[in-house]
Amino acid sequence: MSQDSQWPVWEVFVQANPGIPHKHVGNVHATDAEMAIQNARDVYTRRSEGISIWVVPANAISASSPEDQGSFFEPSNDKPYRHPTFYKIPEGVKYL
Amino acid sequence: MEDQKQIEAFEAKIASGVKIEPKDWMPEAYRKQLIRMMSQHAHSEIVGMLPEGNWITRAPSLRRKAILLAKVQDEAGHGLYLYSATETLGIDRTELLEQLHTGKAKYSSIFNYPTLTWADIGAIGWLVDGAAIMNQTALARGSYGPYSRAMVRICKEESFHNRQGYEIMMHLAQGTPEQKAMAQDALNRWWWPAIMMLGPSDDQSPNSDQLMRWKVKMESNDAIRQRFIDRTVPQADFIGLSLPDKDLKFDETTGHYTHGPINWDEFFEVIKGNGPCNAKRLKARSDADKKGRWVRDAALAYAEKKKLKAA
Ligand SMILES: [Fe+2]
Ligand SMILES: [Fe+2]
Ligand SMILES: [Fe+2]
Numbered sequence: 016m017s018q019d020s021q022w023p024v025w026e027v028f029v030q031a032n033p034g035i036p037h038k039h040v041g042n043v044h045a046t047d048a049e050m051a052i053q054n055a056r057d058v059y060t061r062r063s064e065g066i067s068i069w070v071v072p073a074n075a076i077s078a079s080s081p082e083d084q085g086s087f088f089e090p091s092n093d094k095p096y097r098h099p100t101f102y103k104i105p106e107g108v109k110y111l
Numbered sequence: 112m113e114d115q116k117q118i119e120a121f122e123a124k125i126a127s128g129v130k131i132e133p134k135d136w137m138p139e140a141y142r143k144q145l146i147r148m149m150s151q152h153a154h155s156e157i158v159g160m161l162p163e164g165n166w167i168t169r170a171p172s173l174r175r176k177a178i179l180l181a182k183v184q185d186e187a188g189h190g191l192y193l194y195s196a197t198e199t200l201g202i203d204r205t206e207l208l209e210q211l212h213t214g215k216a217k218y219s220s221i222f223n224y225p226t227l228t229w230a231d232i233g234a235i236g237w238l239v240d241g242a243a244i245m246n247q248t249a250l251a252r253g254s255y256g257p258y259s260r261a262m263v264r265i266c267k268e269e270s271f272h273n274r275q276g277y278e279i280m281m282h283l284a285q286g287t288p289e290q291k292a293m294a295q296d297a298l299n300r301w302w303w304p305a306i307m308m309l310g311p312s313d314d315q316s317p318n319s320d321q322l323m324r325w326k327v328k329m330e331s332n333d334a335i336r337q338r339f340i341d342r343t344v345p346q347a348d349f350i351g352l353s354l355p356d357k358d359l360k361f362d363e364t365t366g367h368y369t370h371g372p373i374n375w376d377e378f379f380e381v382i383k384g385n386g387p388c389n390a391k392r393l394k395a396r397s398d399a400d401k402k403g404r405w406v407r408d409a410a411l412a413y414a415e416k417k418k419l420k421a422a
Contacts (some may be wrong), residue, residue, distance in 0.1 A: 041261075043191070
């Protein structure tokens with residue numbers, strides 16, 4: 016007999032209101048996308064927490080690794096000129 | 112041997128309030144303890160559905176039935192959040208369930224007591240969910256990201272559980288003498304088990320120093336228990352029910368209630384498997400798993416067939 020299957024894992028993203036991004040809320044086990052969406056509705060939106068659900072097979076997600084967090088994101092650390100506060104604008108100049 | 116530097120960095124992170132995420136480095140003891148605690152919590156949520164599920168078909172009105180169904184469904188959801196949070200520690204659900212069914216993993220002692228009357232449903236929501244909330248609001252501040260997030264979510268949902276239970280008790284307490292007696296009887300039977308479910312007293316629960324430092328445990332069992340008692344006693348007074356503890360009294364100097372001795376022998380017997388319903392609960396869970404097996408297999412086979420057809 017085959018190994019007991021708890022079904023593949025799907026990561027769930029819920030959009031709470033129109034116009035804002037979908038946010039990761041957790042995961043569900045399901046045989047296919049349709050079932051994953053139904054399960055996600057029952058598990059994560061029982062109190063009108065959402066108006067739209069995305070499900071993604073967990074194994075389809077690639078992630079950056081926490082060990083390289085420092086060096087990976089480092090290139091942006093030495094570029095303060097990407098922020099508006101880097102620039103000194105004389106007082107009295109408006110709309111800038 | 113784990114690198115001392117790694118441990119120091121890990122502890123510094125926790126001390127500064129940063130959450131630990133699944134792929135971060137963590138000591139083996141931290142991972143093991145979390146798997147133990149979180150799976151125990153997940154099991155408690157789904158085993159906890161059994162005593163209450165027992166009354167769904169016999170709820171006294173459609174309103175009560177809809178409420179109880181929604182509550183029990185929430186508990187299933189809590190179980191799912193917690194299993195999935197536990198899986199982030201590198202263990203899969205099949206293994207977790209096997210640990211439950213073989214008795215290797217525990218679940219909360221409280222669910223090994225029977226629900227004899229409708230008033231027990233009130234007592235459970237009020238006392239058992241009430242005690243769980245005390246514990247879970249503390250755990251929501253814990254260091255492990257997925258567990259803490261699951262707790263935040265669960266706490267939001269628990270408050271309705273707590274209130275609907277109190278409402279049941281209040282209505283019974285204001286009802287006929289028989290109804291009031293039924294509420295009092297349920298309170299008599301559930302009070303001590305609810306107090307005990309918050310875990311052994313501090314002098315009997317060793318090695319919590321490290322767990323506190325790692326923010327796996329946030330508060331001692333006795334501290335949480337005290338808060339639960341302090342908040343619950345006035346609620347009982349308000350609806351005219353009395354607590355089955357003749358030593359219970361308010362201490363003006365400390366501002367806390369003091370209570371009589373807790374029967375820890377009973378607690379440890381229940382934990383060991385000798386409570387009134389342990390065997391029944393475990394059998395119900397493992398039967399559900401075995402009998403559901405063909406459904407899981409068939410659903411998966413069907414999904415695979417559909418995929419082939421579509422290809
Ligand atoms: Fe729950
Ligand atoms: Fe809970
Ligand atoms: Fe609950």
